[in-house]
Amino acid sequence: MPRRNTYKEDEILEEPFDIKHLLRASGYIKKHAGKMGAALFFSALGGAAALVSPMIVQRALDIAVPNQDKDMLFRLVIAATVFYIVSVIMTTIRSHIMVNVSQDIIYQIRGDLFEHLQKLPFQYYDDRPHGKILVRVVNYVNSVSDMLSNGLINVILEIINLVFIIVFMFAVDVKLSLVVLAGVPFLMVFMFWIKNKQRKAWQAVSNKNSNLNAYLQENIVGARITQIFAREDENADIFKTLSSNCRKTWMKAVSYSTMVWPGIDTISVLVRAAIFMFALLVFSRGNESLGVIVAISSYASRFWQPIMNLGNIFNNFINNMAYLERIFETMDEPVTIDDAPDAKPIGKLVGEVTFENVSFSYEKGKEVLHDVSFSVKPGESVALVGPTGAGKSTIVSLISRFYDVQSGRILIDGQDISKVTLNSLRSQMGIMLQDSFIFSGTIGDNIRYGKLDATEAEIRRASKAVCADDFIKFMPKRYNTEVKERGALLSQGQKQLISFARTLLSDPAILVLDEATSSIDVQTEKALQKGLDAMLEGRTSFIIAHRLSTITKCDKIMYIDKGGITECGSHEELMAKKGDYYHLYTAQIDGMEVG
Template identity: 35%
Template sequence: MSETAKTEKTPQRPAGGGRGPMGGMAPVQKAMNFRASAKRLMGRLRPERLRIALVLLLTIASVTLSVIGPKLLGNATTLVFEGSISQHLPANLTKQQIVEGLRAQGENQQADMLSSMHLTPGQGIDFDKLVQVLLLVLVVYVAAFAFGLVQALILNGVVQRTVYRLRRDVEDKVHALPLSYFDRTPRGELLSRVTNDIDNISQSLQQTLSQVVTSLLTVIGVVVMMFVISPLLALIALITIPFSIIITVLIAKRSQARFVAQWRHTGELNAQIEEGFTGHALVKVFGRRREVGEAFRRKNDELYTASFGAQFISGMIMPAMTFVGNLVYVGIAVVGGLMVAGGTMAIGDIQAFIQYSRQFTQPLAQLGSMMNLLQSGVASAERVFEVLDAESQSPDPAVPAVAEEGKGLLRFEDVSFSYSPDTPLIEHLSLVAEPGHTVAIVGPTGAGKTTLVNLIMRFYEVNAGRITLDGVDISQMTRDDLRSRTGMVLQDTWLFEGTIRENIAYGRPDATEAEILDAATASYVDRFVHSLPDGYDTVLGDEASNLSAGEKQLLTIARAFLAKPSILILDEATSSVDTRTEVLVQKAMEALRADRTSFVIAHRLSTIRDADLILVMENGSIVESGSHDELLERGGAYAALYQAQFDAPLDEEVAGDSLAVDLSTVGSPQDGA
């Protein structure tokens, strides 16, 4: 075995997003690019283009029939009105005679109105024709409803499949992100993006796509029908369009920034809550409940202010549009009444036109009100796209190399690495770990011990040099292949909600019951499992709170036992285990480490006395290497660490013995006077 190291730099940890229970957080907020983000969001609908085309056809059919309906109802009204007028006219006169008689009497306005009507004096309402018109109206509206229903069902599938693909892509992206991304991103913020923001996108697409398309087509159809009925009244109605556009744009500009802030504050609040709940015990221990509560209230107030502003301002669009529509309604009613009185328009047409004016202003108002949903959805989409656009870890090679099974010869060849380009950490490091040998790594906090392990696992990529496993450069292997050969037990235990059996078998789901029991027995899990109510079928609760810290650590060790890796990494694996259990675990690990390369990171030097090679790291460099006895004889950095751990307790013990001797010289009361 050999090692060389040439560096005296201070290690630089990744820029973390983590905070203490009262830490501040101010993530950088990029300017909102509404148009680009909206275009990109719509682009995700491309796989559904055939269904969207069908949705458009069905929407056109539904809107067309809905637009025809008022005109048909207007015809029915005209039939009733003209029939009522005809009923009160003399049956022995013709329409022409009645009109000429009115003109002779000077009633020109009434004569003009009657001349424009289809009258049969004395006949009354033609109920047969009226029933035919009403039945046609019923068929038209039922057909419009059916087309709309089918369109809604298809569109719902389009939206849900789109959101499904988006969730899948985000999930795949999260797995492809490098560890450095999670180091600098608070978990609550990331969770908010992949849950709350995607849910908001789903709701926004669901509510806006159908409504926007329907509203636009309705406006077009209504405008056509209004020009067919009366170009003059149609021009009056069209006055609303520029006002509507101006109102919508002005309000949307003011509300967009608030929607961006709303979802940013939502993510920050989720991160704060997740952190506070995770460290709830520490918050109570150090009496920081008031400060944590105050921090929550401040962030909650910021979210309230942003949300209230966004919803209030965007909510002004609908009332403003309704107000403009009411003004147009008054104009149409006045001008239309004069036209009916002048005989230039039928009463049914003015009724249809008033209904069209409502149909015209209503979709415009709906388009305006949809803007707040659309802005909110696009703001969330941009946050999700930031995750999708984050730099992924380097891809696995197209033709990966495969190392020989079972050996575990690991070499560091002139390796250099730093978390930040400006602050070198490990420079020109070389070492060899032989198969079946145990390499212990010790040193002060921040020396680069865990960084070495991160490089072996390819959680980070080396900046220079290479690491080989059985002669194969690990950068040429797939990460899955590399990590399948590696077992890892961390200082911080991770157990999921499930049975103890499932947690042990996490690394090898296909393991047999006998193999699970063997691993549990070897790691002394079997010793405490039988005291649990359901044994190996005991379901672990939230954060495995029904187990002690030591028992959880033993479970993670059993998981590594079962995986039977070529390389075993123990990062302070026994830090949560009591002294007696530690001795038992050490004995079990001797068998586990046979024919495997083992890396042990330890602060408690008593756990690594039997290591084949001990590496002492300082500032990213290996400053000493050798066996336990060799390093003690040198009297260098390792000896200083060893004495710092064991001499002080020894001095205290000696002092205690001296005190006991001094007390023993004092006579008992019976020996006294």
């Protein structure tokens, strides 16, 4: 199935405002309504305290200084200091509260998002770059949480602050206040022009950073392949292009951002010039006091800041609505493989597996399996062979219900697996994939991954059974040796042996081995065979192996091709038939002899 998006393609973040996203996000805000209300209260007190200062300066210039009233001047200085301290304390308390609220919102959104990602089917991860999933979980959540906490609070605060400034300003002088307000239309025209360009520019920055993140994540995972094929120069060129795009969009966005303050400052300077001109030349021809002029000029300087802040908040709000839509889009991604409403635990498995007219496709119109039917008795070992892409891995994935069939049904112990709980089914299945994934942590932690209550003795016993103990006992701290992400510094064969031990420890009723011995050398595989025999004994098992010599003892061999089972029988029966399996087996044996 084609990816919905790659590192070469921008995510479309130009979203129209949709109130449903904001209403949905309000659920995270309501949990902190009390704290946010307190923060708003402290901010209002701090803002009001800060706005008293110009009035104190006015009284000092108009009364205390002309009258040389030192006592009054001292009292005014003390008052200004007190109001300043009150403003700082209130603002600090507010900041402390909102930091906690913001982090709580991040924690809750990210937790909900991660929990949902854990449930999404394999198809979701097949269809999109993992780097762009990470951007949503990390970058977008960080940005959105700030909008939901500080953003909404700041809108209210800036409006209150603006109202306070206007009230204090009019209390000092009505006519000069009107002069200040006359500059608002010019500011609004400028802000409307710059903010539209600024918003688009920062959305472009987000797109290019997302692309870079997707490519970087892909190349970190595939670093070994890059070096194997000597692709360093080509990849460096691609990264350079992506990084250059980030730089160009960033510089463009910053160029618009750096225009905001000079533009507002220019309007502010012109307004203050108008204040002096009108105060000295127009209104009462110079009868306005110096204190009034200074106080109004001070309020005029403060007046533009809330307006600019509201513009920034609006710009940030529009961007974050797009991010919020992406987060909820991920949360709304359907969990197509989930428990049915009436699902029940499957109970202890015996291991009988039946396919009844099963058809399946990854893409519409391209069937991988068509009308497949077979039955496997409890304890039987079944090998699946056939050409690449014939559907062998698909069959075992369907048994584990990693995908749902399009038609037909799969029964285990007579129960339709689509009607039982996933946990009760998968907890009794041991699945060994070709890619043996190792988590960061100790070797022991990796082995007990599927059985957290396993004792040290059980871990060692499972490891010895699959020959993993043979190399673990030589590790620096044996089972307590730390392994890095994806099992770095371990050979592929060692990782597969650890995975074998992990699977055996879980004591599954049904065992699936998908090319599980592909990275183990022949000598180790022979030593492992005894452990595998013990592992397969009494368990229904499905084995996909490219070395056909390893599956000759299986009870049943099914040749998969052209969407179905073309041959089925024991090794001897299929060799006597001289069909597809016979030709595949003899070709492989002849090739080994020639080699």
